[in-house]
């Protein structure tokens with residue numbers, strides 16, 4: 001017998017209510033029943049996005065929503081600035097370049113957050129910048145960015161601010177309207193407690209104007225088509241009906257708690273995780289700008305980081321994430337978002353202690369779990 005624990009930054013575990021909703025019989029999407037669900041979903045998403053703007057639901061993973069953002073607001077040869085502080089910042093650059101957009105990169109050291117002054121300098125240096133692409137929580141490093149400051153710098157310029165909130169939305173604060181975010185994209189399988197398969201995109205009036213003039217090729221992700229259907233509470237193509245039904249269950253749970261309670265829960269889980277790994281003598285990869293979404297931890301010198309993650313998963317059923325690209329084998333990442341709660345963290349830390357001990361790392365057994373429990377008791 002084996003029980004599995006999913007502590008990865010996407011996909012994340014599913015609440016029983018969400019799983020049960022997906023077992024309902026399928027209904028047709030061009031019906032009043034589904035229209036009511038779509039309406040409920042789009043209103044719930046506005047609450048989570050903290051916006052009065054339209055939030056579109058796309059059938060794709062989060063990256064589809066990222067691509068939709070790029071192709072709908074920019075034309076080939078337009079200039080974009082990408083804040084690149086990890087693998088997901090790089091994805092913005094790759095998408096922009098795929099469409100022939102002249103892409104400037106503001107390179108930030110992995111493990112750090114962009115300094116608003118640096119962004120300001122780059123914006124001033126090139127008035128041709130039409131869009132700035134950022135990441136709320138850079139999942140590859142665990143770092144959270146100061147999007148509010150980015151918004152303040154960009155809102156009075158001709159440029160639009162685009163935020164990848166795929167892992168952060170529904171876990172940490174993101175005030176789409178108050179922080180002047182023109183486009184926010186997200187996905188279903190992280191803080192929103194759903195399986196993968198839905199992308200979300202909010203659109204400000206400033207960004208909507210760009211769509212009229214963008215000449216990038218697009219078909220499936222043409223937001224003009226999406227908006228036209230959306231205005232009639234419809235979708236241009238067959239939506240992921242089952243996932244929309246499940247989305248309403250997840251949104252209901254978030255609304256029942258209220259965003260402030262949801263954010264406070266994530267804060268506490270993150271605090272406990274950070275306290276636990278520090279108590280084990282491990283070092284945080286991002287000690288200054290660590291997010292409340294996912295915690296990246298340095299693998300101690302002399303230990304095989306990939307083996308650590310693999311043993312936790314294959315021997316004990318506790319799945320955490322390793323490092324990506326240049327961080328492969330050098331860090332591991334503990335997610336604490338969505339339907340992950342207190343006792344999942346305790347289990348994860350306990351398993352980490354067990355495997356670290358087996359790998360010969362010296363520390364006092366139980367100190368990590370104790371440190372986490374002390375935070376939870378507060």
Ligand SMILES: *Cc1c(COP(=O)(O)O)cnc(C)c1O
Nearest residue numbers: 010061062063088139166167187
């Ligand atoms: C997971 C993630 C993505 C990629 O989303 P997919 O759903 O895998 O396409 C992009 N950006 C961030 C910050 C993420 O955490």
